Amino acid sequence: MSGDRKEVVKLLAEFSTIGMSVAFSIFIGVGIGYFLDHKVFAGRTSPWLTLIFLGFGVAAAFKNLYLMSRRKDL
């Protein structure tokens, strides 16, 4: 592959992860919160930790998007 093609393939591979990383970040946030709520604290804190970690998940998703959008080499 020539230099240009290689660069394009690399960027494609990197940016094809955006959608999935957004979705999975949110799901993992909710999962951790749900686990803490129902398994660690046995439902006493429900539903607050789930909501807080949902917020963390969304923040993680947007942080990844923000970092991708600020890349200098594009």
Place this chain on the structure above:
Amino acid sequence: MEHPILFISFILERLGLPVPHGLVGDTVLAKLVSPHMTYTWLVMLFLILVPKLTLGKMTLVPGKGQNFWEVIIGGLEGFMADNMGKEGAKMMFPMLATFALYILVANMIGLMPGFMSPTSNLNITLACTLIVFFTTHILGVKFHGAGYIKHFLGPIPWLIPLMFPIELISHFARILSLSIRLFGNIMAKETLLGILFMLAGAYFAPLPILCLGVFVSIVQALVFLLLSILYFSAAMEHAH
């Protein structure tokens, strides 16, 4: 949904082994002879035997077989050296080249009737991804010692309680996205091929999907290789 005929499972069933009809069996023996395990061993055998048979004696002026393998190994090493530097490529080459070749052959093998892609089972791809994930963090600790924690804390000190869970979540999202992408693409290919063979196999309906399957197999193997390279090099460089 599985392929109609898996010849290894067929032979093993005739030998009296408890080949499971679902994805994973109940007992240890049934787990060992489930299709994705037996086909993984087939791919391993292929990758061990075929280079042994085709390589012949190593000579200074390469023959046909040696030339082929030199192009593949040289190409992989050049690709890795471009993305993570010569030193890193030298260190991580055995592991990553194994992953790339294994995933490539495992994806391609499902295109033949009677074979199945081991990577169309989430257990296989999750195992590969967990190895990459733990190696990333072992590399980080090896290169930075206890300072590796700075990778998780972000640039501003008073934002640490916010940044730490965010970074942890985005690291765990890597496991899911890496494993589910490979699994989803290959399982979609296998399922689509199975359905098309069943519906209109006599009229060559699966032919375009077979061509796309070759493309998807190569692209997914490359993407897995590239993303693990990126994760490794991110763990090796300094926190920003």
